[in-house]
Amino acid sequence: APPVSLCSRTQAKAVIQGIHRYYSRQVLEPSIRGFLSILEKTFPRNDLYLFELLQNAVDDGAMKICFVASPNGQALMFRHNGRPFAALDCLGLASVGLSTKADGSRRTIGFMGIGFKAVYKRFAKVTVYNETWCFSFAKCAGATSAMEPLHAWVMKPIWSDAPPSAAASFRTQAPPSWCHFVLESPISGGSGGSGTKGTNGFNSSFTGLT
Numbered sequence: 001a002p003p004v005s006l007c008s009r010t011q012a013k014a015v016i017q018g019i020h021r022y023y024s025r026q027v028l029e030p031s032i033r034g035f036l037s038i039l040e041k042t043f044p045r046n047d048l049y050l051f052e053l054l055q056n057a058v059d060d061g062a063m064k065i066c067f068v069a070s071p072n073g074q075a076l077m078f079r080h081n082g083r084p085f086a087a088l089d090c091l092g093l094a095s096v097g098l099s100t101k102a103d104g105s106r107r108t109i110g111f112m113g114i115g116f117k118a119v120y121k122r123f124a125k126v127t128v129y130n131e132t133w134c135f136s137f138a139k140c141a142g143a144t145s146a147m148e149p150l151h152a153w154v155m156k157p158i159w160s161d162a163p164p165s166a167a168a169s170f171r172t173q174a175p176p177s178w179c180h181f182v183l184e185s186p187i188s189g190g191s192g193g194s195g196t197k198g199t200n201g202f203n204s205s206f207t208g209l210t
Contacts, residue, residue, distance in 0.1 A: 124185035
């Protein structure tokens, strides 16, 4: 069985709030602004997030992996029973230029933290949670000033005291120790191998993977 996280929820919340404060300043730096300005052009396909999530789960040693669509077609749940999140993983999901491969755990988040960000090509809100951690990246919680880049929100996690309401709408549930990713607010359109999609079009991308 995967090891239980040694971090308390109080400590997890402090970590997420610290990452948010740190990147609220860092997104104003020219190098970060430059990365964020080309984020939309980084991923030629809008279904690459599926492969990134699967790869992360495999790297975590997951034996069970599941994709589930919400009944209304407006959210997607991905979850697995691999290694629980740690503080460094949360920092990696928010960061640019940080990989967690070096800690010996085999976890990856894509090259220099960019791989996971493929999800933002398709969704405007992502919530990550298990029994200890619960935080989201949401476009509605994006720029707090006119000086911030448009995509600053992808580096600024927001702590949540409970999973999003969409999590309760899925027909099947999993143990709270599993790593859960709730992808919401699908972005219409996009280009690449999966074609132009409407808000419900992402269902075809993971048919047969559940």
